[in-house]
Amino acid sequence: MPKVLIESLDDFGRGVTHINDKVVFVPNALPNELVEIEITSDSKKYSEARVVKYLEKSKDRLQSLCPYFEVCGGCHLLHLSYEKTLEYKQSKIKNLLKKNKINYEKEIEIVKNDNPYYYRNKISLKVENGKIGYYKESTHELIEIKSCMISKPSINEVIKNYKLLNLENAKLTIRSNYNDEILLIIESASKEYNIDLEQLKEKIKLVGIVYNNIIIYGENFFYERIRGKLFKVSFDSFFQVNECITSKLFALIKNNIDPNGTVLDLYSGVGTLGIIASSNSKEVYSVEIIKNAVLNGISNAKLNQANNIKFMLGDVSKTVNKLNIDFDTLIVDPPRKGLDKKTREFILKKMPKKIIYVSCDPNTLIRDILELESIYEIEDFKIMDMFSYTYHVESLCVLKKKEEGR
Ligand SMILES: C[S@@+](CC[C@H](N)C(=O)[O-])C[C@H]1O[C@@H](n2cnc3c(N)ncnc32)[C@H](O)[C@@H]1O
Structure with a gap:
């Protein structure tokens, strides 16, 4: 059985090594670990393997407290300390920005989960x-x-x-x-x-x-109650899975809303981010595809005395072009597939001053940033550790319109 040195972690938290120049992915193996492996599947481009024996363990390895960690597949990083999982997520974003030649010189801040275990709702x-x-x-x-x-x-x-x-x-x-x-x-x-x-x-x-x-x-x-606000949530409506990070996200959204402007909140769920933005805004427009979520949003606006929000039911890509409004700030919080072409074109036509992009997949976030790059630059990039101990990365990215002539 081959003995290999693990070189790095891939985007899915698996160890990466090479045998005869072919890449091999090894779950539950950490960088700098010397392991004996057994190949479990082999294709032209890569192989997958399992660890048979740890010959030298990494100093970063922790004994996972979850008895199902090695077989379950729900979490990917329970064999690392919390701090190391955050470093992993940060380097994932840094590498993506570098690979795509996106200029962002500031530090990528990490917003931590105060309770990284037992958090999902x-x-x-x-x-x-x-x-x-x-x-x-x-x-x-x-x-x-x-x-x-x-x-x-x-x-x-x-x-x-x-x-x-x-x-x-x-x-x-x-x-x-x-x-x-x-x-x-x-x-x-x-x-x-x-x-x-x-x-x-x-x-x-x-x-x-x-x-x-x-x-x-x-x-x-x-x-649901977050930061003193109440939200009705139907069984089929989306709500963020992590209360601590959602509370921190709300505070950051609020800080990013310029006073007295018009806000468009796309992929609005039960109206959370729009309601948070509404107290600083002249008016807010929210668009969501799930009927119960829109109905929840209307109730939630009343519950939280947010009287300046209008909700629209529909697919963002088909609805935005029917919206005859101008807006200063755009909030987008799409599913993993990110923004579609029509929505990106709509943004480039309307050119709001600021885009607050809440993303649960950095790959589609970076793709969308590249598509908007002619007009927008990154003002702030934060990792919100919504999905602790998994490889998933939630980000809050604020894009601002470039100054004329740049
Ligand atoms: C990540 S959630 C964000 C919800 C909300 N912003 C929040 O923080 O609770 C994405 C939302 O987009 C909605 N959605 C997905 N595809 C959509 C589409 N094509 N048009 C409108 N809404 C969509 C989902 O139903 C879900 O409520």
Whole structure:
């Protein structure tokens, strides 16, 4: 079996080495570690391998506290200290900027998660033949779990008691709010269910259960509270998964809104960022594709006395060109695929003074920055550690219009 020295970590947190000039990816292997590996798959361009034996371990290696770390695939960096995971994310961004020749001379600041374990307020699990767990990465192989180290304790309480749901085969999404209340979303081919509601209610603060899109107990929404603001969130509406980072994100958004301007908030979810921006603004326009999220947004504006927001339901790429408005600041918080061509063209036509880009995928963020580069430059780039101990990087990037003639 080959003995190799791990050279670096790739974008997915895997160790990288080379054998005869061919790149080999090795999960759970850290830079400078000498390991004995077994090749598990081989293609023309690269191989994948698993560690058989650690011959020399890195000084940065920590014993993962999660018993499922090596098999689960949900987290990728639990074998590093928190500080090292942040360094990894920072170098990922630095490398991307350098590779794409994007000029940003300031330090990329990292906004830390105060509680890097037990932070997620939403997870989706599989139940197969009565067993609960995650699918092993890129497979349909169930890894049974009894708890999850990055999910809130209130979510772990549901996992502990999932047998009360009496599910055989299903997808189970568990959402929890600031008050540890629980909303369960179950999707199953079976039309029948037999949930032990009385016992379940004794174990957790159950707000509602939605079974195949139908409410079978309580409500199909709950309220989130962040920085003193209340947000109604329906079972199918997006909400940021990390309360601490979301709170810090809200503060940064607010600081970046210039007084008395008009703001356009695209991909607005339940209206969070628009509502945060509204107190400094003359008016805010928000666009979102999920109907319940728009309805939540309208309720949330009222709940938070934000009377200067208008919500629009629709696909951003089709809706923006119908918007006959001028705006000073644009907030965009798209899904991983980033902005589409029509939206980028719309931005270049309208040329707002400032773009506040909240991104959950640095690759599409950098692609979009390059597309906007003729008019915009980066004023501020921050990593928001929304997805601690995973390779995912959330960023807050403020772009400002270049001065004329530059
Ligand atoms: C990352 S979330 C951000 C939501 C919100 N800004 C927040 O912070 O809670 C992205 C949102 O974009 C919405 N979305 C996805 N594709 C869309 C599209 N083509 N047009 C409009 N909204 C879209 C999703 O439903 C989701 O609510």
